[in-house]
Amino acid sequence: MHSLSTFVRAALAAALTATLTATAARLPALKVSENQRFLVTADGQPFFWLGDTAWELFHRLNREEATVYLKNRAERRFNVIQAVALAELNGLTDPNAYGHTPLVANDPGQPNEHYFKHVDWIVAEANALGLYIAFLPTWGNHWHKPDGVFTPQNAEVYGAWLGVRYRNRGVVWVLGGDRKVETGRHQEILRAMARGLRKGDGGNHLMTLHPPGGAGSAGWFHDEAWLDFNMRQNGHVAEFNGRYDQTRVDYDRTPAKPVLDAEPIYEDHPVSFDAKKFGHSLAADVRRPLYWDLFGGACGHTYGHHSVWQMWTPARKPVNNPLQPWHEAISQPGAAQMQHARALLESRPFLTRVPAPDVLVASAIPTALPGAGRAYFSATRDSRGSYAMVYAPVGRPFTVRMEQISAAQVNAWWFNPRDGTATALGTFDNRGERTFTPPNPGELLDWVLVLDDAAKKFPPPGRQP
Numbered sequence: 001m002h003s004l005s006t007f008v009r010a011a012l013a014a015a016l017t018a019t020l021t022a023t024a025a026r027l028p029a030l031k032v033s034e035n036q037r038f039l040v041t042a043d044g045q046p047f048f049w050l051g052d053t054a055w056e057l058f059h060r061l062n063r064e065e066a067t068v069y070l071k072n073r074a075e076r077r078f079n080v081i082q083a084v085a086l087a088e089l090n091g092l093t094d095p096n097a098y099g100h101t102p103l104v105a106n107d108p109g110q111p112n113e114h115y116f117k118h119v120d121w122i123v124a125e126a127n128a129l130g131l132y133i134a135f136l137p138t139w140g141n142h143w144h145k146p147d148g149v150f151t152p153q154n155a156e157v158y159g160a161w162l163g164v165r166y167r168n169r170g171v172v173w174v175l176g177g178d179r180k181v182e183t184g185r186h187q188e189i190l191r192a193m194a195r196g197l198r199k200g201d202g203g204n205h206l207m208t209l210h211p212p213g214g215a216g217s218a219g220w221f222h223d224e225a226w227l228d229f230n231m232r233q234n235g236h237v238a239e240f241n242g243r244y245d246q247t248r249v250d251y252d253r254t255p256a257k258p259v260l261d262a263e264p265i266y267e268d269h270p271v272s273f274d275a276k277k278f279g280h281s282l283a284a285d286v287r288r289p290l291y292w293d294l295f296g297g298a299c300g301h302t303y304g305h306h307s308v309w310q311m312w313t314p315a316r317k318p319v320n321n322p323l324q325p326w327h328e329a330i331s332q333p334g335a336a337q338m339q340h341a342r343a344l345l346e347s348r349p350f351l352t353r354v355p356a357p358d359v360l361v362a363s364a365i366p367t368a369l370p371g372a373g374r375a376y377f378s379a380t381r382d383s384r385g386s387y388a389m390v391y392a393p394v395g396r397p398f399t400v401r402m403e404q405i406s407a408a409q410v411n412a413w414w415f416n417p418r419d420g421t422a423t424a425l426g427t428f429d430n431r432g433e434r435t436f437t438p439p440n441p442g443e444l445l446d447w448v449l450v451l452d453d454a455a456k457k458f459p460p461p462g463r464q465p
Contacts, residue, residue, distance in 0.1 A: 026127070026168070026170075027127050027130070027132060027169075027170030028041040028042050028043070028045075029041070029042040029204060029205075030042075030047055030132070030172065030205075030206050031206070032206070032228055032229060032257070032258060033046075033258075033351055035256075035351065036255065036256040036257060036258065037251075037256060037258055037297070037299065037351070038258055038299045038350070038351055039206070039229065039258055039299050039300065040351070046346070046350035046351055047079075047300075048079075048299075048300050048342045048345060048346055048350070049079070049080050049260055049299060049300025049301065049302070050077060050078050050079050050080065050300060050301065050302075050303075050338055050339065050342045051078065051079075051080035051081065051082055051134060051260075051262065051300065051301070051302035051303065052073050052078045052080070052081055052082065052302065052303055052304070052308070052335070053082050053263065053266070053302060053303065053304030053305070053308065053309045054069065054081050054082060054083045054308060054309065054311070055082065055083060055084050055087065055088060055136075055139070055309045055310065056083075056084070056087050056088075056089060056309065056310050056311040057069070057081065057083040057084075057122060057311065058083055058084065058085060058087065058096065058118065058119045058122060059084070059087035059089070059091055059094070059096055059311075060087075060089075060096070060097065060310075060311040060316075061097060061122075061311055062097035062098070063097075063118070063121060063122075063125075065097075065311075065327070066121075066122050066125065067125060068327065068330075069308075069326075069327075069330060070122075070125055070126050070129055070131060071129065072330045072331070073131065073330070073335075074129040074130060074131055076335055076336050076338070076339055077338075077339035077342060077343075078131065078303075078338070078339075079130060079131060079132060080131065080132045080133075080134050080172070080300075080302070081126055081131050081132070081133055081134065082133075082134040082136070082174065082210075082262065082302060083122075083133055083134070083135065083136065084136040084138065084139050084177065085102060085116075085119060085135065085136065085137050085138060085162070086102050086103070086137065086138035086139060086142050087139060088139035088141060088177070088178075089310065089319070091139060091142070092106055092142065092149065096115060096118055097118070098114070098118060100112055100114040100115040100118070101115060102115045102116070103149070106149050107149070107154070108138075108149055108150055108154040108155065108157065108158035109154045109157045109158065111158070111161060116165070120165075123135075123166065123169050123170075123171065124169070126170075127169060127170040131170075132170040132171060132172055133169070133170065133171045133172070134171075134172045134174050134262075135162075135166065135171040135172065135173055135174060136174045136175070136176070136177050136210060137158065137159060137162055137173070137175065137193060137197075138150070138177060139177040139178065140176055140177035140178050140179025140212075141177070141179065142177075143155070143177075143179075143186070143189045143190070144179040144180075144186065150189050150193075151189065152185075152188040152189050152191075152192040153192070155189045155190075155192040155193040155196065156192040156193065156195055156196035156199075157196060158193065158196065159192070159193040159194065159195065159196025159197040159199075159200065160196035160197070160199045160200040161196075161200065162196075162197060162200060163196060163197040163198065163199060163200020163201035163202075164200040164201065165200075166201065166205075167200065167201040167202060167204050167205075168204075171205055172205055172206045172207070172208070173194075173197050173201075173205055173206070173207040173208070174207075174208055174209065174210050174231070174262075175190050175193055175194060175207070175208070175209045175210070176190065176209035176210040176211055176217065176231075177210055178210060178211070178212050178213070178233065178263075179212055180211075180212050180215070181209075181211075181220045181221075187220070190209070190221075191224075191226070194207060194226040195226075198226065206228040206229065207226055207227065207228050208227060208228060208229050208230065208231045209221060209227060209231060210231050210233065210262055210263070211231060211232065211233050212233060213233050213234075213235035213236070213263070214233070214234070214235050214243060214246075215232070215233060216230055216231065216232040216233075216246065216250050216259070217230045217231050217232075218230045218250045218253055218257075218259075222253055222257065223255075227257070228257070228258075229257050229258035229259065229260070229299070230250050230253075230257050230258070230259040230260075231259075231260060231261075231262040232246060232247060232250060232259065232260070232261045232262065232263075233261070233262060233263035234246060234247065234261045234263070234264050234289065234293070235263065235264070235265070236264075236265045236266060236269050236270070236271070236272065236273060236281075237265060237271070237272050238265055238271050238272070238278075238281065238285050238288070238373075238374055239373045239374055240288075240292055240372055240373065240374070240376035241372060241373065241376070244261070244264070244289050244292040244293060244296070244376075245292075245296070247259060247260075247261055247292070247293045247296040247297060247298050248296040248297055248355055251296065251297030251298075251355065252297075258299040259297065259298055259299065260293070260298045260299050260300045260301060260302065261289065261293040261298060261301060261302065262302045263302065263304060264286065264289035264290070264293065264301070264302070264303075264304070265281050265285055265286060265289060266281065266286070266303075266304035266305055266306045266309065267281055267282070267283060267285070267286045267303070267304070267305045267306065267329075267332050267334040267335070268280050268281060268282075268305060268306045268307065268322070268323045268324070268329065268332065269281050269304075269306040269320075270306075270320060270321055271285070273320065275321050280306075280321075280323060282334075283332070283333040283334035283337060283418075284444070284446065285374075286303060286334040286337075286338075287334065287337055287417055287418075287446060288374060288376075288393050288446065289301075290303075290338060290341050290417075291341060291378060291391035291393075291417065291446075291448065292376065292378050292391070294341060294345065294380070295355060295356075295378040295379060295380040295389065295391055296355050296378060297354070297355045301338070301341065303334065303335060303338045305326075305329045305330070305332060305334070305335060306320070306322050306323070306329075307322040307323065307324055307325060307326045307328075307329035308326045308329050308330060310322065310326075311326045312325060312326055313325045313326065313327075333418075337417065337418055337419075337420075339420070340415075340416075340417055340418075340419070340420035340462060341417065343420055343462040343463075343464075344389075344415055344417075344420075344448065344450075344461050344462045346464065347458070347459060347460075347461055347462055347463055347464060347465070348382065348386070348387050348450075348452075348458060348461075349382050349384070349386055349387070352382050352383045352384050353380055353381070353382060353383070354380065354381060354382075354383045355379075355380055356379045356380050356381035356388060356404060357378070357379055358379075358401065358404065359379035359380075359381055359388050359390060359400050359401060359404045360377055360379050360390065360398060360399070360400060360401075361398075361399040361400065361401060361433055374393065375393055375394050375396075376393065377390060377391065377392055377393065377398055378390070378391045379391070379400075381404055381405075384406070385404070385405055385406025385407070385453065386405075386406070386407075386452065386453045386456050386458075387405065387450065387451060387452045387453065387456075387458065388400070388404050388405055388450075388451045389415075389448055389449065389450050389451070390436075390448065390449040390451075391417075391446065391447075391448050392438045392446060392447050392448070392449065393446045394438075394443075394444055394445075394446070395437075395438045395439070395440050395441040395442050395443045395444070395445055395447075396437075396438070396441070396442075397435050397436065397437040397438075397441070398435065398436060399433050399434065399435045399436075400433065400434060400436065400449070400451070401433055402428075402430050402431060402432060402433065402434055402451075403430070403431075403432075404451075405430055405451050405452075405453055406453065407430050407452075407453035407454060407455060407456075408429070408430055408454075408455075409427050409428065409429060409430055409453075409454040409455070410427065410428050410429075410430045410451050410452065410453065410454060411424070411426075411427050411451070411452040411453075411454045411458075412424075412425035412426060412427075412428060412436070412449065412450070412451055412452075413425060413449070413450040413451075413452070413460065413461050414438070414439055414447050414448070414449060414450075415447065415448040415449075415450050415461040415462060416447065416448075417446055417447070417448055418445075418446075420462050421462075422450070422460040422461040422462055422463070423439075424460070427454055436449055448461070
Protein backbone atom coordinates (compact mmCIF):
# COMPACT_ATOMS: atom_id res chain seq x y z
CA MET A 1 0.00 0.00 0.00
CA HIS A 2 1.37 3.38 -0.98
CA SER A 3 1.02 6.29 1.41
CA LEU A 4 -0.85 9.09 -0.35
CA SER A 5 0.72 11.86 1.72
CA THR A 6 4.27 10.54 1.28
CA PHE A 7 3.72 10.03 -2.42
CA VAL A 8 2.30 13.52 -2.91
CA ARG A 9 5.15 15.16 -1.01
CA ALA A 10 7.70 13.40 -3.19
CA ALA A 11 5.84 14.35 -6.35
CA LEU A 12 5.53 17.95 -5.17
CA ALA A 13 9.27 18.22 -4.69
CA ALA A 14 9.87 16.89 -8.21
CA ALA A 15 7.24 19.21 -9.68
CA LEU A 16 8.73 22.27 -8.01
CA THR A 17 12.14 21.39 -9.41
CA ALA A 18 10.65 20.93 -12.86
CA THR A 19 8.83 24.26 -12.58
CA LEU A 20 12.06 26.11 -11.86
CA THR A 21 13.67 24.72 -15.01
CA ALA A 22 10.64 24.93 -17.30
CA THR A 23 10.71 27.28 -20.28
CA ALA A 24 7.18 26.80 -21.58
CA ALA A 25 4.73 29.68 -21.57
CA ARG A 26 2.18 29.69 -18.75
CA LEU A 27 -1.30 29.51 -20.21
CA PRO A 28 -4.21 31.24 -18.46
CA ALA A 29 -6.25 29.08 -16.12
CA LEU A 30 -9.67 28.04 -17.42
CA LYS A 31 -12.96 28.10 -15.56
CA VAL A 32 -16.70 27.84 -16.17
CA SER A 33 -18.51 31.04 -17.12
CA GLU A 34 -20.89 32.71 -14.67
CA ASN A 35 -23.92 31.53 -16.64
CA GLN A 36 -22.59 27.93 -16.48
CA ARG A 37 -22.78 27.51 -20.27
CA PHE A 38 -19.27 28.23 -21.54
CA LEU A 39 -15.60 28.04 -20.67
CA VAL A 40 -13.64 31.24 -20.02
CA THR A 41 -10.14 32.22 -18.99
CA ALA A 42 -9.35 33.32 -15.44
CA ASP A 43 -10.09 36.95 -16.37
CA GLY A 44 -13.45 36.06 -17.91
CA GLN A 45 -12.50 36.07 -21.59
CA PRO A 46 -14.45 33.55 -23.73
CA PHE A 47 -12.61 30.32 -24.47
CA PHE A 48 -13.81 28.44 -27.54
CA TRP A 49 -12.65 24.83 -27.07
CA LEU A 50 -11.33 23.74 -30.46
CA GLY A 51 -9.84 20.34 -29.77
CA ASP A 52 -8.00 17.73 -31.77
CA THR A 53 -7.84 14.02 -31.00
CA ALA A 54 -4.32 12.65 -30.49
CA TRP A 55 -4.92 9.72 -28.15
CA GLU A 56 -1.56 8.06 -28.88
CA LEU A 57 0.53 11.26 -28.88
CA PHE A 58 2.54 10.52 -25.72
CA HIS A 59 2.85 6.83 -26.47
CA ARG A 60 3.87 6.70 -30.14
CA LEU A 61 5.57 9.93 -31.24
CA ASN A 62 9.12 11.04 -30.58
CA ARG A 63 9.89 14.69 -29.87
CA GLU A 64 10.58 15.66 -33.46
CA GLU A 65 7.34 14.05 -34.65
CA ALA A 66 5.38 15.60 -31.78
CA THR A 67 6.70 19.02 -32.73
CA VAL A 68 5.54 18.57 -36.34
CA TYR A 69 2.09 17.55 -35.16
CA LEU A 70 1.69 20.29 -32.53
CA LYS A 71 2.85 23.09 -34.83
CA ASN A 72 0.42 21.92 -37.50
CA ARG A 73 -2.49 22.07 -35.07
CA ALA A 74 -1.48 25.46 -33.66
CA GLU A 75 -1.33 26.87 -37.20
CA ARG A 76 -4.93 25.69 -37.71
CA ARG A 77 -6.06 27.52 -34.55
CA PHE A 78 -6.71 24.44 -32.46
CA ASN A 79 -6.24 25.25 -28.80
CA VAL A 80 -6.79 21.87 -27.10
CA ILE A 81 -5.10 18.52 -27.75
CA GLN A 82 -6.71 15.36 -26.31
CA ALA A 83 -4.05 12.79 -25.33
CA VAL A 84 -3.72 9.81 -22.98
CA ALA A 85 -0.94 8.99 -20.51
CA LEU A 86 -1.69 5.25 -20.21
CA ALA A 87 -2.66 4.67 -23.81
CA GLU A 88 -5.24 2.29 -25.25
CA LEU A 89 -3.10 0.41 -27.80
CA ASN A 90 -0.93 -1.80 -25.61
CA GLY A 91 -0.11 1.31 -23.64
CA LEU A 92 1.22 -0.54 -20.60
CA THR A 93 3.45 -2.98 -22.44
CA ASP A 94 4.55 -1.36 -25.72
CA PRO A 95 7.25 1.22 -24.91
CA ASN A 96 7.22 4.80 -26.13
CA ALA A 97 9.60 6.12 -28.79
CA TYR A 98 12.45 6.08 -26.28
CA GLY A 99 11.91 2.57 -24.98
CA HIS A 100 10.01 3.39 -21.78
CA THR A 101 6.70 2.05 -20.46
CA PRO A 102 4.58 4.24 -18.17
CA LEU A 103 4.47 2.13 -15.00
CA VAL A 104 6.93 0.07 -13.01
CA ALA A 105 5.56 -3.48 -12.71
CA ASN A 106 2.23 -2.19 -14.11
CA ASP A 107 1.60 -0.46 -10.79
CA PRO A 108 -0.15 2.93 -10.97
CA GLY A 109 1.53 3.68 -7.64
CA GLN A 110 4.91 3.51 -9.38
CA PRO A 111 4.93 5.78 -12.44
CA ASN A 112 8.07 5.50 -14.58
CA GLU A 113 9.93 8.80 -14.35
CA HIS A 114 11.62 8.26 -17.73
CA TYR A 115 8.29 7.80 -19.51
CA PHE A 116 6.73 10.84 -17.87
CA LYS A 117 9.69 13.07 -18.68
CA HIS A 118 8.69 12.59 -22.33
CA VAL A 119 5.08 13.42 -21.43
CA ASP A 120 6.38 16.52 -19.60
CA TRP A 121 8.25 17.63 -22.69
CA ILE A 122 5.20 17.29 -24.97
CA VAL A 123 2.93 19.10 -22.52
CA ALA A 124 5.43 21.96 -22.23
CA GLU A 125 5.87 22.15 -26.01
CA ALA A 126 2.09 22.22 -26.51
CA ASN A 127 1.64 24.95 -23.90
CA ALA A 128 4.40 27.03 -25.52
CA LEU A 129 2.38 26.90 -28.75
CA GLY A 130 -0.81 28.02 -26.98
CA LEU A 131 -2.28 24.51 -26.81
CA TYR A 132 -3.87 23.09 -23.68
CA ILE A 133 -3.66 19.34 -23.14
CA ALA A 134 -6.94 17.59 -22.39
CA PHE A 135 -5.06 15.06 -20.31
CA LEU A 136 -6.51 11.56 -19.83
CA PRO A 137 -4.66 9.87 -16.96
CA THR A 138 -5.58 6.50 -18.49
CA TRP A 139 -7.67 4.93 -21.22
CA GLY A 140 -10.73 3.10 -19.94
CA ASN A 141 -9.50 -0.41 -20.64
CA HIS A 142 -6.99 -0.12 -17.79
CA TRP A 143 -9.68 0.39 -15.12
CA HIS A 144 -12.73 -1.16 -16.76
CA LYS A 145 -11.71 -4.82 -16.88
CA PRO A 146 -11.87 -6.92 -13.70
CA ASP A 147 -8.14 -7.60 -14.10
CA GLY A 148 -7.28 -3.97 -14.85
CA VAL A 149 -4.43 -2.32 -13.01
CA PHE A 150 -6.51 0.20 -11.06
CA THR A 151 -8.14 0.01 -7.65
CA PRO A 152 -9.75 2.92 -5.82
CA GLN A 153 -6.66 3.13 -3.62
CA ASN A 154 -3.99 3.33 -6.32
CA ALA A 155 -6.23 5.47 -8.55
CA GLU A 156 -6.21 8.17 -5.88
CA VAL A 157 -2.45 7.89 -5.43
CA TYR A 158 -1.83 8.07 -9.19
CA GLY A 159 -4.23 10.98 -9.57
CA ALA A 160 -2.52 12.93 -6.78
CA TRP A 161 0.89 12.31 -8.36
CA LEU A 162 -0.32 13.61 -11.73
CA GLY A 163 -2.07 16.55 -10.11
CA VAL A 164 1.11 17.71 -8.44
CA ARG A 165 3.30 17.08 -11.47
CA TYR A 166 1.14 19.15 -13.85
CA ARG A 167 -0.37 21.63 -11.42
CA ASN A 168 1.30 24.59 -13.17
CA ARG A 169 0.72 23.38 -16.72
CA GLY A 170 -2.06 24.16 -19.18
CA VAL A 171 -4.09 20.97 -18.82
CA VAL A 172 -7.71 19.91 -18.41
CA TRP A 173 -8.22 16.59 -16.62
CA VAL A 174 -10.33 14.08 -18.54
CA LEU A 175 -11.26 10.89 -16.71
CA GLY A 176 -12.94 7.88 -18.27
CA GLY A 177 -11.59 6.90 -21.66
CA ASP A 178 -14.33 5.39 -23.85
CA ARG A 179 -15.76 2.87 -21.41
CA LYS A 180 -19.18 2.45 -19.83
CA VAL A 181 -19.22 3.22 -16.13
CA GLU A 182 -20.91 0.54 -14.06
CA THR A 183 -22.03 1.28 -10.53
CA GLY A 184 -19.79 0.11 -7.74
CA ARG A 185 -16.12 -0.51 -8.52
CA HIS A 186 -15.95 1.62 -11.68
CA GLN A 187 -17.46 4.65 -10.01
CA GLU A 188 -15.26 4.21 -6.96
CA ILE A 189 -12.11 4.17 -9.10
CA LEU A 190 -13.08 7.27 -11.05
CA ARG A 191 -14.17 9.21 -7.98
CA ALA A 192 -10.94 8.27 -6.23
CA MET A 193 -8.87 9.42 -9.21
CA ALA A 194 -10.79 12.71 -9.23
CA ARG A 195 -10.07 13.18 -5.51
CA GLY A 196 -6.39 12.51 -6.08
CA LEU A 197 -6.16 14.96 -8.96
CA ARG A 198 -7.84 17.66 -6.87
CA LYS A 199 -5.52 17.02 -3.92
CA GLY A 200 -2.50 17.16 -6.17
CA ASP A 201 -3.29 20.20 -8.31
CA GLY A 202 -5.06 22.24 -5.65
CA GLY A 203 -8.09 22.76 -7.87
CA ASN A 204 -6.07 24.53 -10.57
CA HIS A 205 -7.67 22.73 -13.50
CA LEU A 206 -11.07 21.88 -14.91
CA MET A 207 -12.14 18.24 -14.87
CA THR A 208 -14.53 16.15 -16.96
CA LEU A 209 -14.99 12.59 -18.27
CA HIS A 210 -14.70 11.09 -21.77
CA PRO A 211 -17.57 8.57 -22.20
CA PRO A 212 -18.18 5.67 -24.62
CA GLY A 213 -19.89 6.07 -27.98
CA GLY A 214 -23.42 7.41 -27.95
CA ALA A 215 -23.15 8.54 -24.32
CA GLY A 216 -22.19 11.50 -22.18
CA SER A 217 -20.52 12.06 -18.84
CA ALA A 218 -23.81 13.47 -17.53
CA GLY A 219 -25.36 10.01 -17.50
CA TRP A 220 -23.19 8.97 -14.56
CA PHE A 221 -21.77 12.04 -12.85
CA HIS A 222 -23.74 15.15 -13.82
CA ASP A 223 -24.58 16.12 -10.23
CA GLU A 224 -21.10 15.55 -8.83
CA ALA A 225 -19.02 18.60 -7.94
CA TRP A 226 -15.78 17.33 -9.49
CA LEU A 227 -17.38 17.21 -12.97
CA ASP A 228 -16.98 20.82 -14.12
CA PHE A 229 -18.45 20.33 -17.59
CA ASN A 230 -19.94 17.51 -19.64
CA MET A 231 -18.32 15.65 -22.49
CA ARG A 232 -20.16 13.60 -25.04
CA GLN A 233 -19.00 11.00 -27.52
CA ASN A 234 -21.72 11.32 -30.12
CA GLY A 235 -19.71 8.87 -32.16
CA HIS A 236 -18.78 7.85 -35.67
CA VAL A 237 -22.15 8.17 -37.35
CA ALA A 238 -23.14 10.78 -39.93
CA GLU A 239 -26.82 11.36 -39.05
CA PHE A 240 -28.14 14.03 -36.71
CA ASN A 241 -30.98 12.09 -35.12
CA GLY A 242 -30.17 9.82 -32.22
CA ARG A 243 -26.61 11.14 -31.77
CA TYR A 244 -25.88 14.82 -32.34
CA ASP A 245 -29.32 15.80 -31.08
CA GLN A 246 -28.17 14.55 -27.65
CA THR A 247 -25.91 17.56 -27.17
CA ARG A 248 -29.05 19.62 -26.65
CA VAL A 249 -30.33 17.05 -24.15
CA ASP A 250 -27.25 17.57 -21.99
CA TYR A 251 -27.48 21.34 -22.45
CA ASP A 252 -30.99 21.26 -20.98
CA ARG A 253 -30.01 19.35 -17.83
CA THR A 254 -30.08 20.93 -14.39
CA PRO A 255 -27.93 22.12 -12.84
CA ALA A 256 -26.62 23.79 -15.99
CA LYS A 257 -23.11 22.78 -17.07
CA PRO A 258 -21.18 23.44 -20.27
CA VAL A 259 -21.21 20.57 -22.77
CA LEU A 260 -19.15 19.66 -25.82
CA ASP A 261 -18.78 16.73 -28.19
CA ALA A 262 -15.30 15.32 -27.59
CA GLU A 263 -15.64 12.53 -30.17
CA PRO A 264 -17.87 13.07 -33.20
CA ILE A 265 -17.26 11.20 -36.43
CA TYR A 266 -13.58 11.41 -37.42
CA GLU A 267 -12.47 12.47 -40.87
CA ASP A 268 -11.58 9.47 -43.09
CA HIS A 269 -13.20 7.11 -40.57
CA PRO A 270 -15.41 4.21 -41.75
CA VAL A 271 -18.91 5.65 -41.43
CA SER A 272 -20.76 3.77 -38.68
CA PHE A 273 -17.67 1.49 -38.56
CA ASP A 274 -18.66 -0.10 -41.88
CA ALA A 275 -16.44 1.00 -44.76
CA LYS A 276 -17.83 -1.64 -47.15
CA LYS A 277 -21.40 -0.41 -46.72
CA PHE A 278 -20.97 3.34 -46.15
CA GLY A 279 -17.40 4.20 -47.12
CA HIS A 280 -15.06 6.53 -45.24
CA SER A 281 -16.18 9.96 -44.06
CA LEU A 282 -15.25 13.18 -45.85
CA ALA A 283 -14.68 16.75 -44.70
CA ALA A 284 -18.39 17.51 -45.14
CA ASP A 285 -19.23 14.71 -42.71
CA VAL A 286 -17.13 16.32 -39.97
CA ARG A 287 -18.37 19.86 -40.67
CA ARG A 288 -22.02 18.97 -40.14
CA PRO A 289 -21.57 17.73 -36.54
CA LEU A 290 -19.40 20.77 -35.83
CA TYR A 291 -22.31 23.14 -36.47
CA TRP A 292 -25.03 20.79 -35.21
CA ASP A 293 -23.25 20.54 -31.86
CA LEU A 294 -22.37 24.22 -31.57
CA PHE A 295 -25.81 25.43 -32.55
CA GLY A 296 -27.29 22.87 -30.15
CA GLY A 297 -25.58 24.59 -27.23
CA ALA A 298 -22.02 23.19 -27.14
CA CYS A 299 -19.30 25.44 -25.72
CA GLY A 300 -16.77 24.14 -28.24
CA HIS A 301 -15.95 21.09 -30.32
CA THR A 302 -13.33 18.41 -30.87
CA TYR A 303 -12.22 17.25 -34.31
CA GLY A 304 -10.58 13.92 -35.01
CA HIS A 305 -8.87 12.16 -37.88
CA HIS A 306 -8.86 8.38 -38.05
CA SER A 307 -5.14 8.13 -38.82
CA VAL A 308 -4.09 10.85 -36.38
CA TRP A 309 -5.74 9.57 -33.20
CA GLN A 310 -3.76 6.33 -33.53
CA MET A 311 -0.66 8.02 -35.03
CA TRP A 312 -0.69 5.35 -37.70
CA THR A 313 2.13 4.63 -40.13
CA PRO A 314 2.55 1.59 -42.41
CA ALA A 315 5.03 0.23 -39.85
CA ARG A 316 2.22 -0.18 -37.30
CA LYS A 317 -0.77 -2.46 -37.07
CA PRO A 318 -3.76 -0.46 -38.36
CA VAL A 319 -6.97 -0.05 -36.40
CA ASN A 320 -10.11 -0.15 -38.57
CA ASN A 321 -8.70 0.68 -42.01
CA PRO A 322 -6.90 4.04 -41.84
CA LEU A 323 -6.30 5.50 -45.30
CA GLN A 324 -2.98 7.35 -44.93
CA PRO A 325 -0.13 7.92 -42.46
CA TRP A 326 -0.73 10.43 -39.69
CA HIS A 327 1.87 12.89 -40.97
CA GLU A 328 -0.08 13.18 -44.25
CA ALA A 329 -3.50 13.07 -42.61
CA ILE A 330 -2.84 16.21 -40.53
CA SER A 331 -3.26 18.17 -43.77
CA GLN A 332 -6.73 16.84 -44.63
CA PRO A 333 -9.23 19.63 -45.37
CA GLY A 334 -11.59 19.00 -42.48
CA ALA A 335 -8.91 19.86 -39.93
CA ALA A 336 -8.27 23.27 -41.47
CA GLN A 337 -12.02 24.00 -41.73
CA MET A 338 -12.72 23.67 -38.00
CA GLN A 339 -11.17 27.07 -37.31
CA HIS A 340 -13.82 28.81 -39.43
CA ALA A 341 -16.55 27.90 -36.92
CA ARG A 342 -14.40 29.26 -34.12
CA ALA A 343 -13.81 32.51 -36.01
CA LEU A 344 -17.51 32.81 -36.81
CA LEU A 345 -18.70 32.52 -33.21
CA GLU A 346 -15.88 34.65 -31.85
CA SER A 347 -16.91 37.45 -34.23
CA ARG A 348 -20.26 37.87 -32.42
CA PRO A 349 -21.27 38.19 -28.73
CA PHE A 350 -20.10 34.87 -27.33
CA LEU A 351 -21.36 34.30 -23.79
CA THR A 352 -25.02 35.06 -24.54
CA ARG A 353 -25.48 32.56 -27.39
CA VAL A 354 -28.29 30.00 -27.03
CA PRO A 355 -29.76 27.18 -29.14
CA ALA A 356 -32.62 28.55 -31.23
CA PRO A 357 -34.58 26.02 -33.29
CA ASP A 358 -37.53 28.46 -33.26
CA VAL A 359 -35.61 30.71 -35.62
CA LEU A 360 -36.61 28.23 -38.34
CA VAL A 361 -40.13 27.78 -39.63
CA ALA A 362 -40.02 24.00 -39.47
CA SER A 363 -43.14 23.47 -41.54
CA ALA A 364 -41.33 25.02 -44.47
CA ILE A 365 -38.37 22.63 -44.09
CA PRO A 366 -39.33 18.99 -43.58
CA THR A 367 -35.64 18.27 -43.06
CA ALA A 368 -35.64 20.45 -39.93
CA LEU A 369 -37.84 17.92 -38.15
CA PRO A 370 -36.54 15.00 -36.06
CA GLY A 371 -35.36 12.11 -38.19
CA ALA A 372 -33.64 14.36 -40.70
CA GLY A 373 -30.46 12.35 -41.02
CA ARG A 374 -27.65 14.31 -42.68
CA ALA A 375 -29.88 17.19 -43.85
CA TYR A 376 -30.84 18.68 -40.50
CA PHE A 377 -31.03 22.49 -40.42
CA SER A 378 -30.02 24.01 -37.07
CA ALA A 379 -30.02 27.51 -35.60
CA THR A 380 -28.54 29.57 -32.79
CA ARG A 381 -28.99 33.17 -31.69
CA ASP A 382 -27.93 35.80 -29.20
CA SER A 383 -30.29 35.72 -26.19
CA ARG A 384 -30.30 39.53 -26.35
CA GLY A 385 -31.43 39.48 -29.97
CA SER A 386 -28.39 40.99 -31.70
CA TYR A 387 -27.88 38.12 -34.16
CA ALA A 388 -29.07 34.72 -35.32
CA MET A 389 -27.40 32.03 -37.40
CA VAL A 390 -28.80 29.12 -39.42
CA TYR A 391 -26.72 26.16 -40.57
CA ALA A 392 -27.96 24.83 -43.91
CA PRO A 393 -26.25 21.50 -44.68
CA VAL A 394 -27.71 21.34 -48.20
CA GLY A 395 -28.79 23.87 -50.83
CA ARG A 396 -32.52 23.99 -50.03
CA PRO A 397 -34.62 27.10 -49.40
CA PHE A 398 -35.61 27.66 -45.78
CA THR A 399 -37.71 30.20 -43.91
CA VAL A 400 -36.81 32.12 -40.75
CA ARG A 401 -38.78 34.12 -38.23
CA MET A 402 -37.19 37.55 -38.45
CA GLU A 403 -38.57 38.65 -35.08
CA GLN A 404 -35.89 36.54 -33.44
CA ILE A 405 -33.64 39.54 -34.11
CA SER A 406 -34.41 42.56 -31.90
CA ALA A 407 -33.82 45.23 -34.52
CA ALA A 408 -35.63 47.46 -36.97
CA GLN A 409 -33.27 46.42 -39.76
CA VAL A 410 -31.21 43.29 -40.29
CA ASN A 411 -27.96 42.76 -42.17
CA ALA A 412 -27.79 39.34 -43.81
CA TRP A 413 -24.71 37.35 -44.81
CA TRP A 414 -23.78 33.98 -46.24
CA PHE A 415 -20.83 32.47 -44.40
CA ASN A 416 -18.90 29.72 -46.19
CA PRO A 417 -17.86 27.00 -43.67
CA ARG A 418 -15.39 25.54 -46.16
CA ASP A 419 -13.15 28.60 -46.48
CA GLY A 420 -14.37 31.07 -43.84
CA THR A 421 -15.41 33.82 -46.26
CA ALA A 422 -18.55 35.93 -45.92
CA THR A 423 -20.76 37.47 -48.60
CA ALA A 424 -23.19 40.29 -47.82
CA LEU A 425 -26.81 39.78 -48.91
CA GLY A 426 -28.03 43.25 -48.03
CA THR A 427 -30.13 44.97 -45.37
CA PHE A 428 -33.79 44.11 -44.80
CA ASP A 429 -36.66 45.55 -42.79
CA ASN A 430 -37.24 43.25 -39.86
CA ARG A 431 -40.75 41.88 -40.13
CA GLY A 432 -42.56 38.60 -40.57
CA GLU A 433 -40.96 35.59 -42.16
CA ARG A 434 -38.36 35.55 -44.91
CA THR A 435 -37.18 32.69 -47.12
CA PHE A 436 -33.52 32.32 -48.01
CA THR A 437 -31.99 30.09 -50.66
CA PRO A 438 -28.35 29.11 -50.11
CA PRO A 439 -25.81 29.65 -52.88
CA ASN A 440 -25.50 26.61 -55.15
CA PRO A 441 -29.16 25.52 -54.66
CA GLY A 442 -29.81 21.84 -55.06
CA GLU A 443 -26.22 20.87 -54.27
CA LEU A 444 -24.67 19.13 -51.28
CA LEU A 445 -22.81 22.21 -50.10
CA ASP A 446 -23.30 23.67 -46.62
CA TRP A 447 -23.68 27.34 -45.70
CA VAL A 448 -24.39 29.46 -42.62
CA LEU A 449 -26.89 32.30 -42.83
CA VAL A 450 -25.96 35.12 -40.42
CA LEU A 451 -28.57 37.76 -39.51
CA ASP A 452 -27.35 40.80 -37.56
CA ASP A 453 -28.95 43.79 -35.92
CA ALA A 454 -27.83 46.42 -38.44
CA ALA A 455 -27.40 49.02 -35.70
CA LYS A 456 -24.66 46.92 -34.03
CA LYS A 457 -22.39 47.32 -37.05
CA PHE A 458 -20.80 43.92 -36.54
CA PRO A 459 -17.86 43.06 -38.81
CA PRO A 460 -18.31 40.47 -41.55
CA PRO A 461 -18.91 37.02 -39.99
CA GLY A 462 -15.65 35.35 -39.08
CA ARG A 463 -13.71 38.60 -38.93
CA GLN A 464 -12.71 40.02 -35.57
CA PRO A 465 -13.73 43.61 -34.65
